[in-house]
Structure formats: C-alpha cells, structure tokens
Amino acid sequence: MTSLDPTLYFARLTSGTIALDVRRDRYLRLSAPIAEAVEQALSGQESAETRARLAGAGLLGVGASPVQFSRILPCRATHAALSELGNDEPSLRVRIACVAALARMRTLLRIAGFASALARAQRAVNAPLQHDLMRAIALARAFEHARAWLPFERRCLPDGLALHALLARSGLRATLALGVRDKPFAAHCWVQAGDWLLTDTIDEVDELTPILVI
Structure with a gap:
C-alpha cells in the first residue's frame, strides 16, 4: 500500500510530472528524482529510499482522505455547447438560480476552501442523477447568459464548480474536470456532459491532461 498523501493527484506529461495537492490547494512540478519516487510508490515498489525522498x-x-476522485475522463470532448449560444435568454427564475449557484460557490471556496468544495461536488454526483444531454446543454447556456450579467471576474474554478452544482441540483449528471499542461504551465477547470463541453471551447481544453475528475 502506497504511503503517498491520498490528497495528491498526478498528471504524467511529456515534460515531467505535475502534482495537484488538494489539501493545500496548490500545483507542484516534480523533479525527476521525486517523480521517479512517486512512480515507484504508485506501482507498489516503495523502498526506504523512496519513502525518504x-x-x-x-x-x-x-x-486517510475522506474523498477519492478519479483521474480519468469518461471521454474526450468533441462538441462545445457554447459554440453557438444563440439569442434565447433564460427565464428570470433560471437566471436567479444560476446567480445563486455562483454566489454560493464563491462563498464556499472563500470560507471552507478548495478541498471542501471538491468533496461537496463528489457527494452531489453520488446521488441518483439523470443523463439528459439536451437539458444539460440548455442549463449550461442559461448559466452562460446569466454569468454575463455578473460583475465578478470570470474564474474557471468557481464558475465550473457552480455550474456542476447547479446541474446536480437539477438532477442532471455531468463531469467536472481539472486539467494541466506544461511549458508554459497552465491549470484549468471545465464541465462536460458525455463528449459535449458545457464550458469553454474544444481548443481551450484539448491540450490539457486531466489530473482530477468528478
């Protein structure tokens, strides 16, 4: 059994290994010796030297980590729900629900922190949810319309978590993904339903390697 911190998640890139430390809300670029030690620990070949590193x-x-997340996307996104947003504005009720979801998530991240927000997202998807692509796309477009009215700076993490929570609260299953790339380093959060992106464009996530998936 590996002695690695269970709140760590890893992405193996061609240029090296990136770690996401959920507990401390940070990304780490691992040196070659540390990446090698991580690989040994993950493969069950841990030694005293590995543990020391x-x-x-x-x-x-x-x-023990209270929540274990996946590192594997169910599928890569091939369609983008927002590529043709259209002019149909959501109802006032839907717009209020979108604004409230974002306000709640920003508050949760500020008060309880990153790990707590992710744990709540995992608990939400553990409930019985429906795979209804058309409803998920419609709600994602409504969220984007409502988001344009808000004075908050756009940030992928609270926006993605808020949309993911709103979908779950509406009984709809979707996937929240955090991904990374290197040279230059970048981290991003997005939401998708099946192979449909509900945020962003295909180009924005195509070069990212998933590091944590809910």
Whole structure:
C-alpha cells in the first residue's frame, strides 16, 4: 500500500510530472528524482529510499482522505455547447438560480476552501442523477447568459464548480474536470456532459491532461 498523501493527484506529461495537492490547494512540478519516487510508490515498489525522498518533498500521507476522485475522463470532448449560444435568454427564475449557484460557490471556496468544495461536488454526483444531454446543454447556456450579467471576474474554478452544482441540483449528471499542461504551465477547470463541453471551447481544453475528475 502506497504511503503517498491520498490528497495528491498526478498528471504524467511529456515534460515531467505535475502534482495537484488538494489539501493545500496548490500545483507542484516534480523533479525527476521525486517523480521517479512517486512512480515507484504508485506501482507498489516503495523502498526506504523512496519513502525518504517522498518525506523530504512533503508528499507522505497524513491520514486517510475522506474523498477519492478519479483521474480519468469518461471521454474526450468533441462538441462545445457554447459554440453557438444563440439569442434565447433564460427565464428570470433560471437566471436567479444560476446567480445563486455562483454566489454560493464563491462563498464556499472563500470560507471552507478548495478541498471542501471538491468533496461537496463528489457527494452531489453520488446521488441518483439523470443523463439528459439536451437539458444539460440548455442549463449550461442559461448559466452562460446569466454569468454575463455578473460583475465578478470570470474564474474557471468557481464558475465550473457552480455550474456542476447547479446541474446536480437539477438532477442532471455531468463531469467536472481539472486539467494541466506544461511549458508554459497552465491549470484549468471545465464541465462536460458525455463528449459535449458545457464550458469553454474544444481548443481551450484539448491540450490539457486531466489530473482530477468528478
């Protein structure tokens, strides 16, 4: 059994390994020796030297993680729901629900933090939810319309978490993904239903490697 911190998630890129530390809300670019130690730990070939390297890098476990997330997307997105947004504005009721979802998520991130917001997202999708692509696309477009009215700076994490929560609250299943790329480093959060992107464009996520998926 690996002694790696269970709140760490890894993406293997051609240029090296990136770690997402959920507990501390940070990304780490691992050096080659540390990446090698991580690989050994993940493959069950942990040694005293491996543990020493991991301990020196602060990557050893501090206790059980209450939530385990996936690292694998169910499928890559091939269509974008917002590519042709149209002029149909959502009803006032839907617009209020979208604004409220974003306000709640921004508050949750500020008060409870990143790990708590992700855990809540995982609990939401553990409930019985429907796969209804057309409804999910319609709600994503309504959220985008409502988002344009808000004075908050656009940020992918609270926006993605808010849309994901709104879909779950509406009984709809969707996937929240966090991905990374290197050279230059970038991290991004997006939402998709099946192979349909509900945020962003295909080009914006196509070069990203998923590191955590809900």
